[in-house]
Amino acid sequence: MSDNKDESRTEINEVGEFGLIDRIKSGTTLVNESSIAGIGDDAAVIDAGDHVKLLSTDMLLEGIHFDLSYVPLKHLGYKAVASNVSDIAAMNGIAEQITISIAISNRFSLEAIDKLYEGINAACKAYKVDLVGGDTVSSQSGLIISVSVIGRTDKDKISFRSGAGLKDIICVTGDIGGAYIGLQVLEREKQVFLENKGMSPKLGDYEYIVGRQLKPEARMDIIHELREMDVRPTSMIDLSDGLASDLMHLCKSSQCGAVIYEDNLPIDKQTYDTAVEFNMDPITCCLNGGEDYELLFTISQDDHEKLKNHPDIHFIGFSEMQEKGINLVTKGGNTVEIKAQGWVHF
Amino acid sequence: MSDNKDESRTEINEVGEFGLIDRIKSGTTLVNESSIAGIGDDAAVIDAGDHVKLLSTDMLLEGIHFDLSYVPLKHLGYKAVASNVSDIAAMNGIAEQITISIAISNRFSLEAIDKLYEGINAACKAYKVDLVGGDTVSSQSGLIISVSVIGRTDKDKISFRSGAGLKDIICVTGDIGGAYIGLQVLEREKQVFLENKGMSPKLGDYEYIVGRQLKPEARMDIIHELREMDVRPTSMIDLSDGLASDLMHLCKSSQCGAVIYEDNLPIDKQTYDTAVEFNMDPITCCLNGGEDYELLFTISQDDHEKLKNHPDIHFIGFSEMQEKGINLVTKGGNTVEIKAQGWVHF
Numbered sequence: 001m002s003d004n005k006d007e008s009r010t011e012i013n014e015v016g017e018f019g020l021i022d023r024i025k026s027g028t029t030l031v032n033e034s035s036i037a038g039i040g041d042d043a044a045v046i047d048a049g050d051h052v053k054l055l056s057t058d059m060l061l062e063g064i065h066f067d068l069s070y071v072p073l074k075h076l077g078y079k080a081v082a083s084n085v086s087d088i089a090a091m092n093g094i095a096e097q098i099t100i101s102i103a104i105s106n107r108f109s110l111e112a113i114d115k116l117y118e119g120i121n122a123a124c125k126a127y128k129v130d131l132v133g134g135d136t137v138s139s140q141s142g143l144i145i146s147v148s149v150i151g152r153t154d155k156d157k158i159s160f161r162s163g164a165g166l167k168d169i170i171c172v173t174g175d176i177g178g179a180y181i182g183l184q185v186l187e188r189e190k191q192v193f194l195e196n197k198g199m200s201p202k203l204g205d206y207e208y209i210v211g212r213q214l215k216p217e218a219r220m221d222i223i224h225e226l227r228e229m230d231v232r233p234t235s236m237i238d239l240s241d242g243l244a245s246d247l248m249h250l251c252k253s254s255q256c257g258a259v260i261y262e263d264n265l266p267i268d269k270q271t272y273d274t275a276v277e278f279n280m281d282p283i284t285c286c287l288n289g290g291e292d293y294e295l296l297f298t299i300s301q302d303d304h305e306k307l308k309n310h311p312d313i314h315f316i317g318f319s320e321m322q323e324k325g326i327n328l329v330t331k332g333g334n335t336v337e338i339k340a341q342g343w344v345h346f
Numbered sequence: 347m348s349d350n351k352d353e354s355r356t357e358i359n360e361v362g363e364f365g366l367i368d369r370i371k372s373g374t375t376l377v378n379e380s381s382i383a384g385i386g387d388d389a390a391v392i393d394a395g396d397h398v399k400l401l402s403t404d405m406l407l408e409g410i411h412f413d414l415s416y417v418p419l420k421h422l423g424y425k426a427v428a429s430n431v432s433d434i435a436a437m438n439g440i441a442e443q444i445t446i447s448i449a450i451s452n453r454f455s456l457e458a459i460d461k462l463y464e465g466i467n468a469a470c471k472a473y474k475v476d477l478v479g480g481d482t483v484s485s486q487s488g489l490i491i492s493v494s495v496i497g498r499t500d501k502d503k504i505s506f507r508s509g510a511g512l513k514d515i516i517c518v519t520g521d522i523g524g525a526y527i528g529l530q531v532l533e534r535e536k537q538v539f540l541e542n543k544g545m546s547p548k549l550g551d552y553e554y555i556v557g558r559q560l561k562p563e564a565r566m567d568i569i570h571e572l573r574e575m576d577v578r579p580t581s582m583i584d585l586s587d588g589l590a591s592d593l594m595h596l597c598k599s600s601q602c603g604a605v606i607y608e609d610n611l612p613i614d615k616q617t618y619d620t621a622v623e624f625n626m627d628p629i630t631c632c633l634n635g636g637e638d639y640e641l642l643f644t645i646s647q648d649d650h651e652k653l654k655n656h657p658d659i660h661f662i663g664f665s666e667m668q669e670k671g672i673n674l675v676t677k678g679g680n681t682v683e684i685k686a687q688g689w690v691h692f
Contacts (some may be wrong), residue, residue, distance in 0.1 A: 008455040018458065020482050027467050028477045031443045035476040044478035046496060048394035059447040059492055096378045097392055101492060103403040110356040113366070121373050130381040131374045132390035135405045136366055146405055146447060146492035150392060151490045152380070218364070267425055 016344060040253070040310030041161050042090035042237060043151065052158065054151040055263050056087035062142030067194065069193075070186045070201075071100075073112055075214045077119025085127045086218035087295040090238035092159035094223065097132045101146040127220060138149065157232055159297065164235035164254035165199035169308070170317045171233075173222050175266040176243055177282065180289025181274045182206065182213030208270045216293040222313070223295075229306045233297035234315035244287040244338050246296055248310040260317030260338075262331050287328070287338065376382040385509050386599070387585060388436035389497065398504065398627045400497040408488030415539075416532045416547075419458055423465025429586065431473045431562035434497030436584035438505040440569065443478045444470065447492040449485035459603050473566060505582035505643065511599035514644035516578050516663045517653070519568050521588055521612040523628065526635025527620045528552065528559030545664075552583045562639040568659070569641075575652045579643035590684050592642055594672060600644075603670040605660035606663030606684075607658040608677050633674070633684065 012020060025039040029208065036052060037045040044057035058080070062068060066109050068074055081098060088095040100120060104113065124131050129149070189201035203210050218238075237250045243265075265286050275282040289315065298319055309315050317329075326338045358366060371385040382398060389402035393554040408414060412422055428443060446466060450459065455636050463507040470477050475495070521618075535547035549556050564584075572579065583596045589611075597604050619629040645653065645663055654658050663675075672684045 008457060011461065012450065012452065012454065012456055015456060017482055023456075023460075024463055024480070027463055027558050028470070030476045030478070031474055032476050034442055035478055038476060038478035039480070044445070045441065048399065049397070051392065052497075053392070053399060055443065055445060055479060055494070055496060057445045057447055057479060057481055057492070057494055059449055059483050060489070061449055061483060061485060061490075063486050064449075064484055072649070082351040096380055097390065097401065099390070099401060099494065101380075101403055103405055103407055103410075103429045103490070104358065106357065106359070108358065110358055110361060111354060112371075113358065114369075116372055117370055124374070128377055130378050130384060130662075131370075131378045131400060132381055132384035132392070132404060134370070134385070135403055136363055136370075137405050137407060138410055139407060140409050141487045142408075144405070144449070146403070148401070148403055148445065150399075150496075175603070285600060313357070315621075318522060327547075 009289050013117055017191050017303045029163060034193065037160070039070050042087040043093070045158060047090070048152070050153055052153050054088050054091045054093040054153060055148065056084060057146070057148040058084055060145045061072050062120055062144065067190070068143070071214060073115040074119035076124070076145070076217055077116040078123040080125035080147050081120055081127065081129065082218045083293055084147045085129060085220065086125070086238045086240070088149055089218050089220055089223050090159075090236050090295060091151070091153065092157050092223060092226070092233060093151035093153035095129045095151040095219070095222045096152040098129050099133040099148045100131060101135035101137070103144035105139045105141065109145065113142045113188070127218060138194040157227070159233045159236040159301045161235055161237050161250050161253035164250065164298040164319045166256065166319060166321065167301065168234050168300060168319045169294070169304060169315050170258060170260060170298055170315050170319060171313050172230040172239070172243070172266060172294055172296050173219050173312055173314070174292070174294040175268040175271065176239060176294055177275070177286035177289045178209045178212035178268055178271040179216060179291040180285050181271050181278070182209035182211070184278055185210055185274065186213060206270065206274060208268060208272060212292065214336075217293060218293055219298055225310070231299060231303045231306055233299055236295060236297035239294045240290055241297055242290040245290075247338070250296065250298075251319070251322070254319065255322050257320035257322050258317055258326045259320055259329060261329045264314060266314045352547060373438060376630045377561070377649055383506070388433040389439070391437070391504060394498070397492050397498050397500055400434050400437045400439040400499060402430060403492070403493065403494040404430055404433070406491045408490070413507055413536070416488070416536050417515065417560060419461040420465035420468070422491070423462040424469040424561055427466055427469035427473065427475065428564045429639055430495040431469070431475060431566065432495045432584045432586070434495055435566055435569050436502050436505075436582050437499065438501035438579060438582060439497035440476045440566070440567060440570070441473055441495050441497040442495040444475050445479040445494045446477060446482070448479035449490040451481045451485045451487065454489065454572050466558065467651045473564060503504065503578055505579045507581055507583050507596050507599035510581040510596065510602050510644040510665045511646065512602065512665060514646060514665045515650060515661050516604060516606060516642070516644055516665060517619060517659050518585070518589070518612060518640055518662050519565050519659055520638070520640040520642055521614040521617065522585060522638045523621070523632035524555045524558035524614055524617040524630050525637040527617050527624070528555035528557070529585050530624055531556055531620065532559060553618060554614060554617065555620055562637060564639055565641050571656070577645060577652055579645055582643035584635055585638045585642055587641045588634045588636040589642065591636075593684070596644075597668070597672055599664070600665065601668050603666035604672045605666055605675060606673075607675045610660060610662040611619050612660045
């Protein structure tokens with residue numbers, strides 16, 4: 001009846017997620033004076049007189065983004081908030097308001113929804129974010145969560161993806177790859193459980209990395225510390241897709257290349273050992289594993305002194321001229337081009 | 347494996363959608379100074395120095411909120427934007443930024459997504475709203491659209507649901523019930539089509555009401571005119587659930603009752619005639635049919651003079667003391683209590 005059938009048909013996989021976003025962006029124009037920056041960064045930037053509001057949004061689907069057979073609803077609620085607060089952090093901002101929309105089927109009881117909101121409220125409290133709205137609708141299939149977050153920052157403190165200068169120092173917070181390896185452990189234990197329902201999952205030895213997957217934290221602590229040390233990152237992004245992919249986003253926006261050193265990549269021992277146990281290369285896990293929600297940013301060399309003794313900020317390399325590409329220097333001294341593998345197939 | 351199983355189980359239907367929203371609201375506290383108003387109105391209100399930002403969000407699911415067998419994707423995109431702009435209008439605000447997240451399966455081609463965004467971009471242009479962000483994810487089932495919108499208004503111009511005074515005049519814009527009857531026509535033609543694929547749908551006689559369903563407009567024209575006439579509605583809501591349900595929301599927030607007059611309800615002739623054709627009571631359609639996206643608001647009697655000749659604003663009744671309830675005076679002079687039937691079952 002409707003004209004939704006196509007004359008010609010191009011598969012979305014032919015352009016990929018990032019191609020689709022570029023296509024959507026190319027159709028938009030910003031007409032309001034208050035729209036300072038739109039699609040293309042961790043958050044949009046909206047003028048609010050003496051400061052700016054930051055706006056970001058995410059959608060999470062059961063079966064795509066989470067598996068309720070091993071993700072407790074409380075953790076899911078916490079993570080939905082934390083990952084969005086992280087997008088505001090990535091703009092050097094502080095999240096203040098959030099809206100959460102949920103689609104649920106009659107599979108979910110009121111008690112289950114209470115658990116989800118226990119996690120949401122715990123994260124709101126931890127990050128001092130106010131839950132100010134949302135939508136509740138019925139779903140024929142799984143649980144869907146859509147989050148929008150509003151943050152604020154001063155106009156002279158915004159960090160875009162696009163600001164990296166030449167020979168800026170590339171920094172990463174915390175350690176990386178853990179959330180990805182934690183997911184592998186959870187998936188393995190799920191298989192064991194499905195094959196033998198009497199077995200209890202053995203997660204004790206993997207507590208840290210499973211925690212990295214199930215209950216990541218936004219690095220608001222780093223944002224506050226950077227302010228105290230009077231350091232504004234010249235560019236910033238949060239690590240949601242994985243270091244390789246997110247570094248490529250940052251370099252593309254900043255029109256630069258990068259060199260990073262394998263020796264400097266921060267890997268937790270449990271991440272390393274478990275990767276080896278799974279016959280995976282720990283460095284590949286670090287480069288391509290997503291969902292760590294650490295911060296990747298560049299600083300001017302002038303700020304090196306201020307950050308060099310910070311225990312949780314690691315200098316992993318520096319920005320280069322764009323034509324040099326993005327490269328990893330291995331422990332053996334070889335230079336290898338980095339390619340992103342981070343995106344989702346439709 | 348996870349602890350998502352319930353000890354006891356309460357069905358969500360036992361509390362209903364509005365009960366669930368009350369439950370979620372009761373778990374929230376607003377800690378940021380910038381959070382002026384949270385859950386419970388058409389939009390949250392966020393301080394922005396010399397003005398306020400308004401924030402609203404909606405989630406739309408295929409099979410629940412729309413049926414792609416008769417809703418063209420272009421119209422769907424337009425309506426997703428218009429219905430959210432309407433939420434900002436309902437706060438006496440002007441929408442300026444929007445984010446759109448979509449979940450799509452490989453059933454959708456790039457050309458189909460282009461059509462959806464054609465509608466989104468057309469609505470953004472019509473309402474002068476900037477598309478500044480979103481999320482694109484893959485779905486295992488149908489199309490999901492999540493929209494968040496940011497608007498602005500002056501602090502002395504906000505209209506909450508809660509501000510109606512005693513004996514304020516209740517106004518409604520445009521005409522009502524049409525979107526609901528339009529949906530009945532589309533559903534009927536779908537059945538005819540399914541039974542006989544050779545039949546073309548007969549929509550020509552129902553153009554107006556089908557248009558009301560497929561391509562509603564946010565009443566930004568009214569918001570601008572009210573400003574020009576220096577009228578601030580004492581309370582306001584947009585008609586998404588239906589007049590009865592939305593009037594009850596407004597009265598509950600304002601802690602008042604209401605009397606409305608059947609004679610004064612604005613019904614288009616096509617709405618009336620088609621309701622009769624479907625053996626439905628046109629007044630019931632007016633009271634309980636949703637998705638008209640007209641504005642329902644109250645004004646002080648002092649503003650009566652300014653609006654009395656407006657061709658598209660109808661005085662349908664007045665507010666009363668809360669203990670008198672919400673009543674309809676029929677053409678025959680009888681008084682009937684109004685009950686909402688507007689909400690969705692989970």
